[in-house]
Amino acid sequence: MKNLIFICILVISNCLYSQKDKLTVSGNWSKTFSASDISDAGNDYPNSFISSTNQSLITVSPGGNSTNYININVLVHREDIAWDNGLNLKIKRSTIGNGSISGGLTFQTINTTDSNLFSCTGNHTNVPLQYEITGISVLLPVPVEPYSTTVVFTLMN
Amino acid sequence: MKQLIYIICCFCAISSYAQNDVGSINMTFTLSQVAMLDLEPDNLPLTLKIAAPNDAGEKALIVAANNNKWINFSSAVFPGNSRSISIQMELGQKVPPGIYLKLNTAKYSGLGKGELGSATSVVTLNDTPQTIVSNIKGAYTGNGDDNGYKLTYELEIYDYKLLDFDQSATLSITLTLSDL
Numbered sequence: 001m002k003n004l005i006f007i008c009i010l011v012i013s014n015c016l017y018s019q020k021d022k023l024t025v026s027g028n029w030s031k032t033f034s035a036s037d038i039s040d041a042g043n044d045y046p047n048s049f050i051s052s053t054n055q056s057l058i059t060v061s062p063g064g065n066s067t068n069y070i071n072i073n074v075l076v077h078r079e080d081i082a083w084d085n086g087l088n089l090k091i092k093r094s095t096i097g098n099g100s101i102s103g104g105l106t107f108q109t110i111n112t113t114d115s116n117l118f119s120c121t122g123n124h125t126n127v128p129l130q131y132e133i134t135g136i137s138v139l140l141p142v143p144v145e146p147y148s149t150t151v152v153f154t155l156m157n
Numbered sequence: 158m159k160q161l162i163y164i165i166c167c168f169c170a171i172s173s174y175a176q177n178d179v180g181s182i183n184m185t186f187t188l189s190q191v192a193m194l195d196l197e198p199d200n201l202p203l204t205l206k207i208a209a210p211n212d213a214g215e216k217a218l219i220v221a222a223n224n225n226k227w228i229n230f231s232s233a234v235f236p237g238n239s240r241s242i243s244i245q246m247e248l249g250q251k252v253p254p255g256i257y258l259k260l261n262t263a264k265y266s267g268l269g270k271g272e273l274g275s276a277t278s279v280v281t282l283n284d285t286p287q288t289i290v291s292n293i294k295g296a297y298t299g300n301g302d303d304n305g306y307k308l309t310y311e312l313e314i315y316d317y318k319l320l321d322f323d324q325s326a327t328l329s330i331t332l333t334l335s336d337l
Contacts, residue, residue, distance in 0.1 A: 025180035034189040035231070041193035042229030042269065042300035056182050078184075089184065131184070138191050138233035139271045139295045146187040155178045 021063060021072060023155040027056035027129070033136055045136045053094040054128035060155055061123045071121050072157040074104075075114040081148040084140055089149065090132040093118055097127065107132050110151055117153070191233035192240065194334040196226045197302050202327075205312045207256065207320070217320070219312050228290070228306040230334055231297040232271075240293040240336055241274070242306075243286040247329040250284055255319030258282045258328070259311045262289045267304030271296025276306055282330065293334070 029051050037045055062072045076091060090107040097120075104118035118127075203226070208218040232240055244260060252258045262276040272294035280287045290306055298305035314320065 021178050023178040023180045025182055028183045028185070030183075030185040030187075032187040032189065035191045035193055038191065038193060038231050040229070040300050041195040041231055042197075042298045042304055043231060044270070044297045058180070079181075087186070133184075133186060136186070136188070137295075138231050138297050140188060140233070141236040141295065142188050142190050142233050144235070146185045148183065148185045150181050150183055152179060152181045157177070 021155045021157055022061040023058065023074070023153060025056055025058040025129075025153050027054070029055050029131055031133075038138075044138055048132050048134040049136060051131040053130050055131055056129040056151075057126040058129055058153060059123075059125045059127070060120060062121065062155070062157060070157050071119060072155055073119050074117045075154040075156055076110055076117040077114045077152055077154075078110045078112055079150045079152055080112065081150065082143065082145050083147055083149055084135070086135040086137065086140060087147060088134045089151075090134070091117065091151070092130055092132075094128045094130040097124065100124075101127070114154060188233065190235065191231050192334050192336075193231040194242065194332060195229050196332070197229055197300075197305070198227070200226075203310055205258070205310060207312060207314065207322070209322070217314060217317075219314070221311060224310045226308045226310075227302055227304060228308060228332065229298045229300055229304055230293070232293050232334065233295050234336075238294070238336060239272075239274075239291075240334055241288045242290040242293070243288050243333050243335065244280070244282065245286045245331055246282055246284045247331065248284050250328050251326070252282070252328065253321065253324045253326050255314060255316045255321075257313045257315055259313055260289065261309040261311065263307040263309070265298070265306055268299035269297045269304060273298065282328075286333070289332075291337075 033045060060074060062070050078089060089110045091110050092107045093104040100122050101118060101120035101124055203224050205224060206220040208220050210217055228242065234240060259279055259281050261279050264276055265273045273296045274290045274293035277289050280289060
């Protein structure tokens with residue numbers, strides 16, 4: 001009987017906490033750089049290019065429901081497909097949001113290893129993300145295939 | 158057996174609780190070839206003149222005021238490609254008899270970066286293209302005076318008996334930055 005009770009407790013506990021943390025993100029960023037981006041002959045491209053303020057939208061649901069107030073972290077890293085070390089890709093949250101979300105309000109470099117983007121509790125829907133790319137230059141070889149990378153977000157509690 | 162069941166149940170609970178989710182988006186940046194060129198401080202006409210000497214028996218005076226221009230350019234190329242700058246007078250145009258119009262292209266100077274190429278020292282202008290800077294790859298010269306390649310136009314008398322002091326010519330000169 002004891003065993004049965006114990007197993008039931010474990011099963012109930014499992015049911016309560018087994019709702020998977022959910023993260024969805026949408027909004028790729030594609031940009032073509034051309035002579036029209038250069039102000040005058042003799043100049044290089046501008047130092048940086050910035051995406052729209054809501055280039056990507058990320059939704060996080062810790063434990064899959066809004067009543068789960070476990071503090072969670074959203075991590076970010078990039079996985080390069082074709083990249084140049086002179087390029088520097090940055091990200092930030094573009095709105096302050098309510099009090100249950102913090103961090104990520106200034107541009108930070110997206111590295112090839114995870115770093116914390118922001119922390120929050122509860123559900124947050126369509127958090128806007130903005131990107132900055134620096135290092136675009138006429139000195140870079142013009143690639144046959146575009147420079148590309150995948151930005152990966154991980155929800156971690 | 159009981160212990161095994163406990164362990165399995167615990168593992169299920171822990172593993173479910175520890176699940177994290179992952180999402181991703183793609184970034185794509187396309188760079189185009191760039192070939193931009195202009196002249197500084199402007200592309201207004203230059204005036205070169207031959208004047209009478211101060212004393213009989215002396216050479217004619219070649220008067221050249223503000224006979225300098227600077228080439229500014231920005232260039233982005235595919236790997237392995239390079240560009241050159243050529244110069245020519247408009248097809249059919251000729252310098253008045255007895256004189257050459259020469260162009261001296263100085264070495265690069267300025268605040269630019271990259272593979273800026275190298276200059277051909279002096280060319281005598283005519284209506285066929287002549288390369289004055291070659292082997293330009295990904296580079297920018299810097300913008301404005303004192304950046305890029307300084308051009309100096311000069312007249313040279315090669316045959317006095319052909320000179321006609323009443324003669325003048327307006328010449329249109331074209332510079333082209335192009336792939337080799």
